[in-house]
Amino acid sequence: KNQVEQSPQSLIILEGKNCTLQCNYTVSPFSNLRWYKQDTGRGPVSLTIMTFSENTKSNGRYTATLDADTKQSSLHITASQLSDSASYICVVSAGGGSYIPTFGRGTSLIVHP
């Protein structure tokens, strides 16, 4: 069964600090991994997309890494801002023509001033 596990479940940091969120998956065959940001009361918004051959992808202060051998990904947020407070969701898609992605439960990040 395809699964995506995220940790930590929740995280509180001070504004300006860095943080790293983790994602482990058991999706086969692997096609791509996405990180989404979901603000409260809003739909998820894509931050990064990585395929098998990509190790790192950046989007401003967000940097995602992928280790396809260990089936792990991380999302690093640099110099956090209050607006980074949101849920961050890891989503893994399988290949072979599959079109139903597998979603993690998300990490809830709160950035305090």
Added chain:
Amino acid sequence: GAGVSQSPSNKVTEKGKDVELRCDPISGHTALYWYRQRLGQGLEFLIYFQGNSAPDKSGLPSDRFSAERTGESVSTLTIQRTQQEDSAVYLCASIRGLVAASSTDTQYFGPGTRLTVL
């Protein structure tokens, strides 16, 4: 508008009533998904539409759930005889491409409909 829109944004209903949720995808997007997001849970796939092909209904939790989409336009998700366990946020997403999840095309999500069944 440029994004995916959903209506209503909030819906409170009594147990046993029917509800209809609406999704307007981005114009020209061929694929459309419905998901359910329960509190503290990951998004749960419900149904997938691709152009005029037969939809994939494998994620619908019971026969009380149904959805329709005409071509590449509006979709409606109907829940009959609602139960308290149906309370959740229902999200719609659309994708431009033909092969959705296994391509790098991004899913664009609507803001969701928060359904509360009393």
